[in-house]
Amino acid sequence: MTLLLLAGTGEARAIALALAGRDVIASLAGATRAPTDLGVPTRSGGFDGPAGFTAFLAEHNITAVLDATHPYAARITARSAAICAAQDIPFLQYLRPPWTPDAGDHWTTIGAEEDAADLIPQGATVFLGTGRQTLSRFVNLQGRRVICRQIDPPEGPFPFPGGEFLVGRPPFSVAHETALFRRLAVDYLIVKNAGGEASRTKLIAARQLNIPVLMLARPDPGDWPCVSAFADARQWAEARC
Known part of the structure; x- marks a missing residue:
């Protein structure tokens, strides 16, 4: 039995390390150099679309697929689930629980990146913790200072005026995030509700500094098998490789 682990999260790495020496192949999207x-x-x-993914499953005799990608990798998850169902290959998504606000948090949920501009005044300093993949969707934030943090150095200029890149590799401590937000004089924080403890630190820092947070809503869940407990995902994977 060969398990395909769709990775890219800290939980996926933990599962992969636990399966070392077993018949498993991990796959990364290639977003980080x-x-x-x-x-x-x-x-x-990538797999070059559905046909490429189907061919990969056959070529490597994949007998089960565990999707432990980012909660916002909706297209990858939907495609993988549909193809596995068509091929009668067991599929499971591990979807870590979303964050929920605590006392002192000032969160506003938005449905799309484009909605942020309606809530942020001109001249404000905005810290994007959403990654570079969806950066172009914030183009209507022109007139604000927009800081986008990403892991790798940028390969080109910021896609719209008033923006700048900040390179940094997680994890970041609460103390680091607090000092960073103070130094940058951040007025608003925009994040995806990715969940997980490692990246929660920026939310704690925002709470301590009384910074409003715009929280991008998660994609709608699919109708494929899904678990939110890490132990359940690991147990499922261990039984299939």
């Missing part, structure tokens, strides 16, 4: 070693055979880059 120097990803952390997963301890198992790993491929990087």
Whole structure:
């Protein structure tokens, strides 16, 4: 039995390390240039669409697929679930629980990146913790100072005026985030509700500094098998490789 682990999150790495020495292949989307070693055979880059993914499953005799990608990798998850169902290959999505606000948090949920401009005044300093993949959707934030943090150095200029890149590789402590937000004089924080403890630190820092947070809503869940407990995902994977 060969398990395909769709990775890219800290939980996926933990599962991969636990499965080291077993019949498992991990797959990364290739968004990060120097990803952390997963301890198992790993491929990087897309599958060239549904046909490429189907061919990969057959070529490598994949008998089960665990999707532990980012909660916002909705297209990858939907495609993988549909193809696995068509091929009668067991599929499971691990979807870590979303964050919920605590006392002192000032969160506003928005449905799309484009909605942020309606809530942020001109001249404000905005810190984007959403990554570079969806950066172009914030183009209507022109007139604000927009700071986008990403892991790798940028390959080109910021896509719209008034923006700047900040390079940094997580994890970041609460103290680091608090000092950073103070130094940058951040007025608003925009994040995806990714969940997880490692990246919660920026939300704690925002609470301590009384910074409003715009929280991008998660994609609608699919109708495929899904668990939110890490132990359940790991147990499922261990039984299939």
